[in-house]
Amino acid sequence: MAEVRVQADSFDAGAELNRFSEAQAGAGAVVSFTGVVRDVSGGLEAMEIEHYPGMTESAIATIVDESKARWPLTGALVIHRHGRLEPGAQIMMVATASAHRVAAFEAAEFLMDYLKSRAPFWKKEVTREGTGWVAAKDEDEAALTRW
Amino acid sequence: MTVNVLYFAWVRERIGLPREAVETEAATVSELVEELKTREDRYAAAFADVTALRVALDQELSDFEAPLAGVREIAFFPPMTGG
Numbered sequence: 001m002a003e004v005r006v007q008a009d010s011f012d013a014g015a016e017l018n019r020f021s022e023a024q025a026g027a028g029a030v031v032s033f034t035g036v037v038r039d040v041s042g043g044l045e046a047m048e049i050e051h052y053p054g055m056t057e058s059a060i061a062t063i064v065d066e067s068k069a070r071w072p073l074t075g076a077l078v079i080h081r082h083g084r085l086e087p088g089a090q091i092m093m094v095a096t097a098s099a100h101r102v103a104a105f106e107a108a109e110f111l112m113d114y115l116k117s118r119a120p121f122w123k124k125e126v127t128r129e130g131t132g133w134v135a136a137k138d139e140d141e142a143a144l145t146r147w
Numbered sequence: 148m149t150v151n152v153l154y155f156a157w158v159r160e161r162i163g164l165p166r167e168a169v170e171t172e173a174a175t176v177s178e179l180v181e182e183l184k185t186r187e188d189r190y191a192a193a194f195a196d197v198t199a200l201r202v203a204l205d206q207e208l209s210d211f212e213a214p215l216a217g218v219r220e221i222a223f224f225p226p227m228t229g230g
Binding site: 050117135 | 156225
């Protein structure tokens with residue numbers, strides 16, 4: 001079972017995790033990750049996240065399918081927001097479940113690595129001084145090579 | 148043929164619109180880029196360095212040498228920053 005949601009609305013990570021966990025028959029391990037907007041340099045007013053409707057959902061579904069082909073998961077959940085998010089807001093969450101923890105941890109990291117560089121989202125920082133697009137990092141692209 | 152061309156993030160800002168229908172006989176993505184660059188300065192600026200860009204054909208990541216035959220939607224954008 002896999003669930004992918006791309007939405008502007010906020011979500012309750014705790015409630016989502018509980019609901020996900022309860023649906024995982026046979027899972028001995030559930031791993032989750034929540035990404036939060038952080039004010040790296042001070043002065044961040046908001047992060048504006050643009051995406052490519054249609055491709056976003058299909059790209060994430062492809063990444064989730066790949067994770068299920070590599071690890072024996074009972075389920076996976078990806079929620080990713082778009083639109084204007086203020087510091088402290090939850091941007092996204094990933095949850096994975098498997099019989100054992102190694103598969104759940106590895107699959108969650110795999111999903112995160114691929115979501116960063118292969119899901120069509122773009123972040124723009126809005127600060128008091130102006131706005132700027134967040135550049136992709138070489139290390140994020142390099143992170144894919146370990147899989 | 149008519150294709151839908153989409154622009155995202157700073158490519159959209161630099162060109163000044165999110166999407167447009169383009170009439171082209173370009174055989175590859177690169178040929179389409181060359182056609183667009185000759186239109187106006189804003190296109191030339193957006194496509195000045197294609198190594199800084201990514202392209203998707205019908206919503207799947209592709210590359211600039213890919214053929215356009217049968218393609219209906221072409222999207223140009225900078226490297227993605229999800230997560």
